Structures are given as C-alpha cells and as structure tokens.
Amino acid sequence: MSELSYRFAEEADLPVMVELLADDDISGHREQNGSQILPEYAKAFAEMMRMPFNHMLLAESGGEVVGVLQLVFIPGLSRRGAMRAIIEGVRVKSTVRGHGIGSALIGRAVDEAKRAGCKLVQLTSDKRRPRAHLFYRRLGFQQSHEGFKLEL
C-alpha cells in the first residue's frame, strides 16, 4: 500500500464512487451495476454541492480511489446550538480491506469535523455488521443509540 492521500470528490469521481458503493455485501445491491452512471447519481451530487457542507471524502493510494465516505455538517439547536457531523456510506475497496484505510478515512473525517467546529460526529451501522461495530468502538465512538430507518 502506498501512502494515503485525501480529497473531496468532484463530479468526475462519480463512476468510482458508485463502484465502491456497490462493492458491499449488505447494501451493494441497492446500487446500479454496470458502466453507465444513472442520471440520479449526478443529480444527487449536484444537490449535495448546493449545501453548505455535504461532501464525499475520498482516500487515494497510488493514484487510485480506495475508500469513500459522505460527510455532512448539520447545524441544530440541541446541545446549546452545536453543529454535528454525520457520516454515511463508508466504503473501502474490497481488495484492500484490512489495511487501516477505513480507520484512516474516519480519522480524517473527524479532523475535518473538529476543524469546522462540530461538537459531535455520529453515524449508524447495520446490526448485521458486528465487526464494524467493534471498529467504531475502537475508534472511540460510543455505541449509545439505536438506529431506526423507515423506507418511503
């Protein structure tokens, strides 16, 4: 593994991001297969860019994207008007898992959140991913909440 570098994604990164989102046993089936990018992805990316802070953070190694997560900053009234960071869709390329890329990517996201003045970082993880839960606890996260989803 070459050293990791980080950057926020641009529209040209859509194909590799969709590939990474689909490269997952539990939720990969929800994404598109094949080389043509659904226009919905480009539309969603454009909408992300219209928010004050809603970015895809990429980890690269040797010029190749090997990890991605979505990082969103949400101002709110709770906790005396604290801004919180929400992390969604953490993915590491399946062929390079187990090399610390996920941990480094989360660490970088936490640093970005701190620098922006967030007081809290939060995420949810499917109950079918016990290894991910151990991973987040080791990174210092409190497994303090139940996560609920309602599909519309």
Next chain:
Amino acid sequence: MSELSYRFAEEADLPVMVELLADDDISGHREQNGSQILPEYAKAFAEMMRMPFNHMLLAESGGEVVGVLQLVFIPGLSRRGAMRAIIEGVRVKSTVRGHGIGSALIGRAVDEAKRAGCKLVQLTSDKRRPRAHLFYRRLGFQQSHEGFKLEL
C-alpha cells in the same frame, strides 16, 4: 387537548424550543437553564436557515407549542442517489405526554419527507429510552442499526 396544528419555527420561537429541549430527563441537562437565550441558539438557527432544508417542525395545541423536532433533508449518492430525511431532537412538553403528540408530529415529518421526494427517514434514539424504541417500531420504523456518537 385541542386539535394539533403544525408549522416550521421562526426565530421568535427560540425560547419555547429551548425550553422543550431542556424538558427531558436524559439530555435536558445539555441545554441552557433560565430565561435568557444563549446567543449560540440564535446563531445555530440562522445557520439552519442557510441550508436548503433544515427546519424545526412545531406542533401547536390551543395556541401553545407542545412538541418539536428537527427535520433535515440530506441528498446523497447511496441508494441510487436517494435523498434521506434525518429527524433529531424529538420533544413533547412533559405535561402533555401520552396524548399522541409525538406520534402525530413524526407522522407529519414523514409526510413532509415523502412530499419532498425522500426515500428514507432515519433517526437514532438513546439506548436508555426503551419506550421510545417501541414507539418508533409501532410507527413502522425498522430498528436495524446501531447508533454511534463521538463527542469532540
């Protein structure tokens, strides 16, 4: 109980919203006590208003605010570019709990999310609130995830 009505909060609603946030056994201590509103709350509210959709939804009964929640719409790439709604800080005035206000308020938030084209509504609930978990399951939410928080 008079019939409920709903509206999105304005800045003038800050005192009653902070009072509701503080009216909670588990997380109320994180909020300010007393009648002077911390400038942080007004600043956070102004930042919320700068997002495409980040609102406090209020339930009123007989001209009085009896419930509040934060409703945020987040575009993202996952699930073929699905927009998701995030609900935070659900509070019902302690003197009128058990009258279905929370349920009605969540129902209204879900309707707003549907109307805006969201494919998913998600929230987390502290593991110390088993009655809230039953409440969300009864409203059709899947308790499918673990919720992690990291305080910065």
